[in-house]
Amino acid sequence: MNTAILLLSCPDKPGLVAELTNFITYNNGNITYLDQYVDHTEGIFFMRMEWTLDRFLIAPEKISEYFMTLYAQKHQMEFKLFFTDRKPRMALFVSKLSHCLYDILARYTAGEWNVEIPLIISNHEMLRPAAERFGIPFHVFEITKENKAEMEAREMQLLKENDIDFIVLARYMQIISEDMIAAYPNNIINIHHSFLPAFVGAKPYHAAYARGVKLIGATSHYVTADLDAGPIIDQDVTRITHKDTVEDLVTKGKDLEKIVLSHAVQKHIEHKILAFKNKTVIFN
């Protein structure tokens, strides 16, 4: 059953919840999900609302215009509107490690996610067999310092042709250029193999081992121009001991990484994440 999902933020003021829920109810929509939150420090109101469309008086293709006219301009709102009968289209970027890739494809193949994955992009041939097992086109762009601009332009062309909504970097070991980030604002999800902001950058497990931490972690976040510094979506940790070698950390970390990344992807697919400044509001 098709429903509409509205994600919005605006300066807080009294009466917003009543006004916005009345918009749905008065127009014969049945609200199936409602959650709101006020950041009292910033004075910002956040809301996620989902409602049925079968008897809703405003045609789906007109809702955005009506909402802009009647509410968004008046309240200086930023908003996004989604429909559940439009599956988001996701591109997977991978390099050599397969654990996040398999975790995502297993969920996808089992039908757990309302998403389409029309293609996988890599800078290596190594995971082609994995992609082929699941029948998903696999495109290799071998990026070097010299050809990076050209290769990314071709990648972006391919993403465009495939009508891609968002990108998941499943342990993709290449820094994404600012152009591509700008083209997909808060639509590129990365998994970093540490509990950020600790151990930014390369080889975080080696750094964790050297520091002698008793917990290792993983962090999923939206990619911004600052390396490993974008809005955090999810984090988790697992306990380690002095007995664990760097290789043990890598092995234990893989389980964290794939779960923390898949949770972020799921929330993104469900349109339950609102990025604001450098943070996220995660509805549940």
Place this chain on the structure above:
Amino acid sequence: MNTAILLLSCPDKPGLVAELTNFITYNNGNITYLDQYVDHTEGIFFMRMEWTLDRFLIAPEKISEYFMTLYAQKHQMEFKLFFTDRKPRMALFVSKLSHCLYDILARYTAGEWNVEIPLIISNHEMLRPAAERFGIPFHVFEITKENKAEMEAREMQLLKENDIDFIVLARYMQIISEDMIAAYPNNIINIHHSFLPAFVGAKPYHAAYARGVKLIGATSHYVTADLDAGPIIDQDVTRITHKDTVEDLVTKGKDLEKIVLSHAVQKHIEHKILAFKNKTVIFN
């Protein structure tokens, strides 16, 4: 600053959120907290709303009557109304173990909780020095099979005289009679030293050791007539290994117990728990 807190549940229907938030906004209240939740399986709407009273048009002592007349009867609501300038009054019941008692008194003394603790009740003398350290009256009722009815009657008299709102069983090793439970419905909080429903009843750490579990837990819950079967408020676990003896489980469990109990007490003091049937809605 005095605020009002409304906790309510009723059969779900469209427009409730707008109607109820308008009640506050139209009468010059400023909503500082709003959270609602619909149990779609049961068709029940739950809400917690908090608002400022300084310019609110309805006098505090009249709000309950007005709300009953205007909304509660119409929508078959159950509701509770609290004011933050009225500190809840809590009675602590203890036996021989001090860890939960100290944890609660440390928070209380540090001013972390908006609560009054006018008395501590015990079935043993052992913890009198602990109570005296914090200057809280300590009453001993040595309960036996024979005198249980009489002793509990005297306890209830004492609770009444002290205007007690709710009771916390901080590892109190006596079963509370149905009369007392009936006098404080969903107002008696217990800590059970297992992750319920596993290991109901006596000696759960011995049972956990015998079963060879790899996690031990603690559960805070409201007391009902069914032993260890009331609505669960909070639970947590910690990892153990084959190396842990029963004594180790007891030691590790104490940290779980005190934190899980104190979290439940805090939520109760903040009026963020709504018990419905045999479950809890926990607002955050």
Place this chain on the structure above:
Amino acid sequence: MNTAILLLSCPDKPGLVAELTNFITYNNGNITYLDQYVDHTEGIFFMRMEWTLDRFLIAPEKISEYFMTLYAQKHQMEFKLFFTDRKPRMALFVSKLSHCLYDILARYTAGEWNVEIPLIISNHEMLRPAAERFGIPFHVFEITKENKAEMEAREMQLLKENDIDFIVLARYMQIISEDMIAAYPNNIINIHHSFLPAFVGAKPYHAAYARGVKLIGATSHYVTADLDAGPIIDQDVTRITHKDTVEDLVTKGKDLEKIVLSHAVQKHIEHKILAFKNKTVIFN
């Protein structure tokens, strides 16, 4: 590099560690792993020792005999001897849910485990495509009440032909008969979708939802003749709230199940589990 692994238990007595480590050192073995543990309650000594074989004076095929003669009989030891150049052979049993299957096959295909998986057995056709993606023979035995004995006999024949060492029930929804359990003592690993001993038997997520728990769990254990009562290998939990439906519990539980099962399988493959009575000693 081939190493030998010795797992043993015996009544505790002074000098065992010295005697057993000297056996390796005096015979030119280099101990690469040593861990021991005394259960002082039971008076039992447990040890896991691993050593290099390249200069070891006793030929691999003779070690078991020598050890039996020189130490095991004298100290009433039970012991198992493994060699790392002999990959354990594992049979996977599945029904309709794919998450545990994919998690295991992803690790297997990536070469993370020193194991062979020569076949997958199911009571349904549904997961044949998943098995075929990874090129592993898939055998269906549609078990009914009437044909159960015969079908299991044929399964056991197939297991024997494939020289299977141990079985993993990856959400296999059939109760294993006592004959098969007896044929693979402490060599059948199951994943149960609750934190045992809570919610034994069918539909644990429904039971957890009905009870209103705040944590759900998963438990991997060796299968014994008592349903869901065998030695526990690993357990984990995740936090849920009143907002989670039964379907949410199922979804969240899947991530627990696959990780908790795979951790148990990994420990089993590494010969780091010693089952004693109804518990496990897990070396790390």
Place this chain on the structure above:
Amino acid sequence: MNTAILLLSCPDKPGLVAELTNFITYNNGNITYLDQYVDHTEGIFFMRMEWTLDRFLIAPEKISEYFMTLYAQKHQMEFKLFFTDRKPRMALFVSKLSHCLYDILARYTAGEWNVEIPLIISNHEMLRPAAERFGIPFHVFEITKENKAEMEAREMQLLKENDIDFIVLARYMQIISEDMIAAYPNNIINIHHSFLPAFVGAKPYHAAYARGVKLIGATSHYVTADLDAGPIIDQDVTRITHKDTVEDLVTKGKDLEKIVLSHAVQKHIEHKILAFKNKTVIFN
């Protein structure tokens, strides 16, 4: 019953475990605890051994000399010897926050720890009533930039007079000078209110809030001359959401801090920590 505890490290070589356990067994000691670990990367052997003294042939006051002569010099060992009938003496340093102080005193008063706490030192008067509740002498040294050297000299004099073995900084908000650190190497335990190495230095909860992390943590560690960079003993985290304010982080963090600090203190009291370079080996 008095037992001896030996903590040692040395370059790894074959036969060490046998040689060292034989030392105890041959001299009529009964080993009640044995754990060893080899760091194969560094090539270092670590061991903790505990044994009974009632029939041990070497007098307690001679053990250290004998062990040095017979083993330590030969194997370039560093070792520490403790006796359980000698209670370690601990000094508590506090400032204005009481939660860690109360947690420690509650355990101490309940007799959970084999320790003496002869005094509490503070740079403020604020927690004097807390100390007096438990009957422990409370000494205030109001440290300023100008008088720091003199005040610390007087503190160290007081520590010496009280025969203090180790110091616990229970949210003590003063940087310890290098002289004091040098006087108590790996004997000053601090609690830092973040998961190190993230958020080193002042106001970590504010920094965590600003970064938008989804987990906050606490870290107990030995104090070295580098701020918040000493060997980590224990860490833990708790989940937060976008709804949590800085004040919420502070409140939630307190529970982490007190538990993580007390766990570290307990391990230290039990002589189960071996600091090596900038890491810890934690025996369990």
